[in-house]
Amino acid sequence: AQSVAQPEDQVNVAEGNPLTVKCTYSVSGNPYLFWYVQYPNRGLQFLLKYITGDNLVKGSYGFEAEFNKSQTSFHLKKPSALVSDSALYFCAVRDMRSGAGSYQLTFGKGTKLSVIP
Amino acid sequence: GAVVSQHPSRVICKSGTSVKIECRSLDFQATTMFWYRQFPKKSLMLMATSNEGSKATYEQGVEKDKFLINHASLTLSTLTVTSAHPEDSSFYICSARDRALPGELFFGEGSRLTVL
Numbered sequence: 001a002q003s004v005a006q007p008e009d010q011v012n013v014a015e016g017n018p019l020t021v022k023c024t025y026s027v028s029g030n031p032y033l034f035w036y037v038q039y040p041n042r043g044l045q046f047l048l049k050y051i052t053g054d055n056l057v058k059g060s061y062g063f064e065a066e067f068n069k070s071q072t073s074f075h076l077k078k079p080s081a082l083v084s085d086s087a088l089y090f091c092a093v094r095d096m097r098s099g100a101g102s103y104q105l106t107f108g109k110g111t112k113l114s115v116i117p
Numbered sequence: 118g119a120v121v122s123q124h125p126s127r128v129i130c131k132s133g134t135s136v137k138i139e140c141r142s143l144d145f146q147a148t149t150m151f152w153y154r155q156f157p158k159k160s161l162m163l164m165a166t167s168n169e170g171s172k173a174t175y176e177q178g179v180e181k182d183k184f185l186i187n188h189a190s191l192t193l194s195t196l197t198v199t200s201a202h203p204e205d206s207s208f209y210i211c212s213a214r215d216r217a218l219p220g221e222l223f224f225g226e227g228s229r230l231t232v233l
Contacts, residue, residue: 036224043123043210044161044224090160104151105212105222109160 002027004093006108013081014116021076021111023065023091032094033074034105035065037087044090050074061085081115088112119145119215123225130201131233138196138228140211146191147213151222152184155208167194201232 003026013019025031032051036044048059055067065076074091089112092105120143130136140150148169153161165173165186173186183205185197194213198205208229212222 034221041208041227041229043121043226044212046221046223049221104163104166107160 002093002106004091004106004108006089006091006111008111009109010112010114012114012116015083016080019078019081019085019113019115021089021091021113023074023076023108024072025074025091025093026072027093031072031074033065033067034092034094035059035063035074035076036090036092037061038090038110039087047076047089081113083115083117086113086115119143119213119218119223121147121211121213121223121225123211123228125228126226127229127231129231129233132202134201135197135199136201136230138198138209138211138230140194140196140213140225142192142213142215142223145213145215145217147194148191148216149214150188150194151212151214152186152194152196153210153212155210155227161210164196198230201230203232206230206232 005024034049035047038044047063048057050057050067058064063078065074067074088110090110091108122141122143124139150167152164154164155161163176164179165175167173167186167188169188169191175181188194208227210227211225
């Protein structure tokens with residue numbers, strides 16, 4: 001079975017400092033990995049994805065993530081945090097159980113990021 | 118990017134009534150849509166997968182007679198919560214797959230259901 005772990009319920013960082021939100025995964029085959037952000041009472045917004053290619057993926061709003069196959073990690077990073085980055089962040093892996101035609105995602109439990117002014 | 122519209126964004130209803138939530142793909146055709154439920158401070162729980170023109174596939178533990186899903190067209194899927202109970206109060210989110218953009222799902226803004 002596929003799974004995603006976000007070990008931190010909450011991450012606090014000062015504005016202007018670099019931020020990292022951790023994610024590790026477990027899949028049987030090749031992983032398709034995603035990061036989404038959710039603001040209060042809103043749906044999920046796509047940030048970035050890794051399917052193949054360069055291990056460093058750049059996404060929206062200055063975020064990037066590094067795919068590390070040996071550590072089965074896909075940590076989300078940003079060089080300089082903004083107060084407006086404060087939100088709930090979800091890591092997700094594409095569920096391969098239902099075959100190539102399925103696009104079901106398995107989500108981590110989410111990490112609340114708070115950027116302190 | 119592709120836009121998914123969800124309506125209503127908030128709904129309050131009395132116990133025993135039924136509530137319908139719509140999920141529309143505005144600028145693309147969505148052969149597959151997914152319905153999620155999100156509890157406070159929890160992750161998203163997949164409820165069902167909705168395929169256009171066929172019956173929805175429900176996840177284990179989700180009552181199909183209580184959560185009716187209809188995907189009548191390539192741009193619209195609906196979730197109807199029947200005989201609503203206060204424990205059905207939650208945030209419901211849909212997502213849609215754009216077959217022109219493989220490997221990516223687009224999410225609606227979510228619908229907050231409160232059952233009194």
